[in-house]
Amino acid sequence: MEERDLKYLKTMARQYPTIASAATEIINLQAILSLPKGTEHFMTDIHGEYEQFQHILKNGSGAIKRKIQDEFGNAFSEAEKKSIATLIYYPELKLEQVQQSEEDLEDWYSVMLYRLICVCKNASSKYTRSKVRKALPKDFAYVIEELLNGRPDVSDQEAYYNEIIHSVIRTGRAPELIIALCNLIRRLVVDHLHVVGDIFDRGPYPHMIMDSLMEHHSVDIQWGNHDVLWMGAAAGNTACIANVLRISAKYGNLNILEDGYGINLVPLARLAMTQYADDPCKCFSLDFREEEYDVRDAMLDEKMHKAISIIQFKLEGQLIEKHPEFHMEDRRLLHQMDLEKGTVVIEGVTYPLKDKCFPTIDPKNPYQLTAEENDVVERLKTAFVNCERLQKHVRFLLTKGSLYKVYNGNLLYHGCVPLNEDGTFTEVDIYGEKYSGKELYDVLEHYVRKGYYSLDKEEKKKGLDIFWFIWENKNSPVFGKQKMTTFERYFVADKKTHVEPKNPYYRLLEKEEIVNRILAEFGLHGEECHIINGHIPVESKKGESPIKCNGKLLIIDGGFSKAYQGKTGIAGYTLIYNSYGLVIAAHEPFESVEKAVQEGRDVHSHRLLVEHVVKRKTVADTDVGRSIQENIRELEKLLQAYREGAIVENA
Structure with missing residues (x-):
């Protein structure tokens, strides 16, 4: 040896x-x-939709219902099974309802505890006792372990169970035990959660989603372009900060920043009211939800929307000039405006401007911030960098997240692998070196971490600028389009200028040789490997399928965000990968927690079978299993x- x-x-x-x-x-x-292999749950493009996210997380995309069906089959009515499911999803709220309506509360407690124990036994059967024990709540660890495993030395098991349950009810602890069992079932039914990008923007509660993810027992996150944008803002990239504010203003979500993160927007509001007091800001109308927005704020928010948009175009112009290697000169459009004529030249064509009021733009130096704008930017930067809650969320994204992940034979990423028209990997210049394929992901992630953590000023600056590159460069893996036409959408009526052509990836993803090449680039080979993809909504109502390339590539963005549901026709896809195979769930819109509890309404989901294994997968077939085999x-x-x-x- x-x-x-x-x-x-x-x-x-x-x-x-x-x-x-x-x-x-x-x-x-x-x-x-x-x-048996543990169940993996995949979600993507959540975009601040907290209630729908929470509900689908709680029901495990139907996994809870399937456990209830497995356990009780036709022995119970559909109404009874629905009642058990609702209790598991929302135990506190359901108990509150039952305590007001149920005549014999003790009998209800007794019956429901027995039913929950049965479901819990079923859910825990695929784990070792040691793993289940670690998941048990401290207050009821002994009681639940006894109820799940019994006592071989006791002759009358049923009497033993009855005595435990009656003692729990007699001491007034039944509600707490029910809550503990429901939480445990949800914990055991889904072993691991994957979030394939875009937690932030559009919807109103990304901060609450982040709080929820930080409490989850096992999660990883593949950063989306909107996540990277917020990460860059938290690190202090001012162009990212301006984009975050512009998008929040556009969707009527400035309260995310003010109430959710405590960012002071008074300096921006003051600038907006000073510079745009008499400007109707018609090009900057808001895309808000009437039920969640106070329309009395609209006039000010529209002015703030315009003020931060102009700041954004100036800051981005400065970055593009600083980095010619980004090849984004065509995105510098302020100097292409003729303010006297009210026109702008885009790709050699002159267009009339929809808006001609630009009091903060100096035609001789259009990308220079005014003193007032510079003061606002510096104040906002200080607020973002020093926001404790935001920094916690971003550190969590850095700890649990990455641009891609290889896990149990699947490749997870948010956008696309940048490809040339012939299907080869695009070479991208990152600070003087060429990268493509997996190496491009790795170097970009390397600079992201430098941009947040590095103590070296020059390296940190490079990293900070990469945040914005990832947000909107045509060669960014998480953007995947030739350009971001934000300027044109605000100021030019001709919709031909609004088009954002997609990377060739999206035209080639049905070609098996291309998909196999991408999988091989990340070290995956064989028929059971898949790419799991977010970012581009699948238009289900037009008959588009999320299952591409004979099941090798799965795009699971189906419109989780309400902003996309008119386009997709559904309210998002999620994916379940358990020991029997892969199943995609297509969800209808979630109505409300109140209706879920009071009327037992669940998210109606259609299941699409992607792959059913011939032999049930075990832990030995997983990455964890391979690690265990090495230990053996x-x-x-x-x-x-x-x-x-x-x-x-x-x-």
């Missing part, structure tokens, strides 16, 4: 000091490998060292 291997095994022997302890661990790990091999080497006398037991 080599000296290096012996040294490693001696270190391992501290944890397993005897033949018996090493052999026991091998047996335990081998048993884990034979358990190391333990077997340790056993051999003990038996050959190379290492002495420490009994």
